[in-house]
Amino acid sequence: MTATANSIILHQYDISPFSEKVRIVLGLKGLEWFACDEPVIMPKPELVALTGGYRKIPVMQIGADIYCDTQIIIRELEKRFPTPSLFVGGDRGIGWGIGMWTDRVFFQAAVAIIFGGGAALADEAFIKDREKLTGRPFDIEAMKAAAPMMAEQFRAQLGWLEDQLADGRAFLMGDKPGIAEANAYYNLAFIRWTSPAGAKLIEAFPKLLAWEARVRAIGHGTRHEISREDALDIAQAASSTEQVSRDAGEPNGLAPGDRVTVMADDYGRDPVVGEVVSSSAQHIAIRRKDPRVGEVVVHFPRTGFLVIKG
Known part of the structure; x- marks a missing residue:
């Protein structure tokens, strides 16, 4: 094509x-x-x-x-x-706000776990590039020190998702997937790709695990x-x-x-x-x-x- x-x-x-x-x-x-x-x-x-x-x-x-x-x-x-539609549960406004949480607080916890855990992504060229991108040191040692605390933060936020699914719903806003799935899922995927230790945190949440599998099965279109x-x-x-x-x-x-x-x-x-x-x-x-x-x-x-x- x-x-x-x-x-x-x-x-x-x-x-x-x-x-x-x-x-x-x-x-x-x-x-x-x-x-x-x-x-x-x-x-x-x-x-x-x-x-x-x-x-x-x-x-x-x-x-x-x-x-x-x-x-x-x-x-x-x-x-x-x-x-x-991506808006499936009265979330036309709040869906965007959820994205600000997942893109900043949730994502930064994932980053600290991934790079603080020694992910092989961070060679010298990558570190220099990310320092130019962020305008501050990309300090792997600081991330290593912060990783245990960030694991607690990441686990707490996984718990929010588990609580949202506690009533047996298939997706975060109800029985259909939407913008909340796209916002939340990618942080779990990033952890899965790069951090075995981080992935173990996800395993403790059974409803979240089932949701994760349903979202993964959606695929990426053609x-x-x-x-x-x-x-x-x-x-x-x-x-x-x-x-x-x-x-x-x-x-x-x-x-x-x-x-x-x-x-x-x-x-x-x-x-x-x-x-x-x-x-x-x-x-x-x-x-x-x-x-x-x-x-x-x-x-x-x-x-x-x-x-x-x-």
């Missing part, structure tokens, strides 16, 4: 936990998609040509529209492919492969479908045509510069140009990102 401007292209790598979150959504919706494997560490020249500087994984591409961060990727997939160069060619030949629109509720008066810088507020704060195309309480889209791909529109969520005018 050959990708087109309408194809879902996920710039990812297989051991990326945040890519797993999106892959579960693709499975829940039964979608066909193209995996464009990116390097685990910098340099990532093809990815940066698309995003303008944003380097975190995953990034979703549909034609010349580039979606950065799982939050906006999942929002766009729900918008384009509303059936079956996956195809695409090269990085072919993905760039698609962006170059396509045009963005994002419509220019102004949000009268913008707190700081942002309007289409304004020049802005967008960056994450936690780590990976590589600035992306462009002109506003559209914005809302949950989304901002900016237009930028690159010598390799031409004009693209890059999309970001608002929660977790800073938008600086000028």
